[in-house]
Amino acid sequence: MKAKTVLITGASRGIGRACAAQFAREGHRVIINYKSSRAQAEALAQELKQEGAYARAYCADVADAAQVRDMFSWIAAEFGGVDVLVNNAGVACTKMFCDVEESDWDAVFDVNVKGMYRCTRLALPYMVHKKNGSIVNISSIWGICGASCEVAYSASKAAVIGFTKALAQEVGPSGIRVNCVAPGVIGTDMNHALDKEDIAALEEQTPLGRLGTADEVAAAVCFLAGEQAGFITGQVLSPNGGFVI
Ligand code: NAP
Numbered sequence: 001m002k003a004k005t006v007l008i009t010g011a012s013r014g015i016g017r018a019c020a021a022q023f024a025r026e027g028h029r030v031i032i033n034y035k036s037s038r039a040q041a042e043a044l045a046q047e048l049k050q051e052g053a054y055a056r057a058y059c060a061d062v063a064d065a066a067q068v069r070d071m072f073s074w075i076a077a078e079f080g081g082v083d084v085l086v087n088n089a090g091v092a093c094t095k096m097f098c099d100v101e102e103s104d105w106d107a108v109f110d111v112n113v114k115g116m117y118r119c120t121r122l123a124l125p126y127m128v129h130k131k132n133g134s135i136v137n138i139s140s141i142w143g144i145c146g147a148s149c150e151v152a153y154s155a156s157k158a159a160v161i162g163f164t165k166a167l168a169q170e171v172g173p174s175g176i177r178v179n180c181v182a183p184g185v186i187g188t189d190m191n192h193a194l195d196k197e198d199i200a201a202l203e204e205q206t207p208l209g210r211l212g213t214a215d216e217v218a219a220a221v222c223f224l225a226g227e228q229a230g231f232i233t234g235q236v237l238s239p240n241g242g243f244v245i
Contacts, residue, residue: 003027003028003029003054004028004029004083004084005028005029005031005075005079005080005081005082005083005084006020006023006028006029006030006031006082006083006084006085006086006225007030007031007033007075007082007084007085007086007119007123008020008023008030008031008032008033008086008088009033009062009086009087009088009089009115009119010033010034010035010062010088010089010090011030011032011033011034011041011044011088012032012034012035012036012037012038012040012041012044012057013037013040013188013189014186014188014189014190014214015088015138015183015186015188015214015217015218015221016032016033016086016088016089017032017040017044017214018213018214018215018217018218019086019088019217019218019221019222020032020044020048020055021044021048021218022215022218022219022221022222023084023222023225024048024051024053024054024055025048025051025053026222026226027053028053028084029053029054029055029079030048030053030054030055030056031055031056031057031058031075031082032044032045032055032056032057032058033057033058033059033060033062033071033089034057034058034059035059035060035061035062035089038057038059041057041059042057044057045057058071058074062089062111062114062115062116062118062119063107063110063111063114063115065118068115068118068119068122069122072119072122072123076126080126081123081125081126081127081129081130082123082126082127082133083127083130083132083133083134084133084134084135084136084225085119085120085123085133085134085135085136086135086136086137086138086221086225087115087116087119087120087135087136087137087138087160088138088221089111089112089115090111090112090138090190091107091108091111091112092108092150092153092190093105093107093108093150093152093153094149094150094153094193095149096149097149097151100151100152104152105152108152108153108156109152109156109159112153112156112157112159112160113156113159113160113163116137116160116163117163120135120167123135124171124176127171127174127175127176128171128174128176130175131174131175131176132175132176133175133176133177134176134177134178134179134224134225134226134229135164135167135176135177135178135179136179136180136181136221136224136225137160137163137164137178137179137180137181138160138180138181138182138183138217138221139157139158139160139161139164139180139181139182139236140153140154140157140182140183141182141183141184141185141238141240141243141244142154142157143156143157143158143159143160143161143182144158144161144182144236144238144244145244146158157182160180161180161182161236164178164179164180164234164236165234168233168234169234172233172234177224177229177230177232177233178233178234179224179229179232179233179234179235179236179237180235180236180237181217181220181221181224181236181237181238181239182236182237182238182240183212183217183220183238183239183240184206184211184212184238184239184240184241184243184244185202185206185211185212185240185243186211186212186213186214186216186217187211187212187213187214188214191211199211205243206240206241206242206243207241207242207243208241208242209241210241211241212239212240212241216239217239219239220237220239223237224237
């Protein structure tokens, strides 16, 4: 397959990191976006380079419009643009709804929804020009079925699904596919606040009897981004062990 330029937001850790590694191992050029975890992002880029891949780490807070603009200016200068965009950067907010302050709500939406909006707006002109491109947005099962004490997060992840379906219809005629991956509970830092009992309860609710791995989510992302999924757009693929059917 022809090497593509792939930008993965929030790729220093967890699911984004697994996506970057998988795209790189498939022979694509990867841009590992991160906000704070510089050492982890640089170490990943180094590891992938040693395997013969093209990988660069780039620091930009997707909640900051100017930093996102600078990142896309750099990408335009280096590569022309991105062929694949994975909007993965995300933050959680676990609180009773009545404790969710407006600042909490804004912080979640600024990353999970507006970060996706900002990156997608700047990625699209190049894709439209090439009449080709693929966008994969990371939602969550909580965006499908909702989770108690995660109202802001669930609402933001439902917005990711609406965004995906609407944009897929708008840019399909330009040869651009837009899809969504809505993972179940995955063993990453995002869930490190869960105690043993919470984890056991989640495993029990999952027909496959365990949490998912970041690599299993990355496999779904790479499938949707790639040519095998050439006739798939506007869809939500949910690697969730049967938690939500
Ligand atoms: P994670 O381990 O907490 O990693 C989050 C990543 O996002 C980090 O690389 C972090 O970078 C980056 N990030 C956070 N805020 C950012 C910002 N403002 N700008 C740029 N990067 C930012 O989380 P994860 O579990 O891999 O989650 C990845 C995505 O999957 C998220 O969208 C999440 O909502 C979704 N998801 C996760 C689960 C799960 O169970 N883990 C389930 C469903 C969906 P720095 O460390 O550099 O700040």
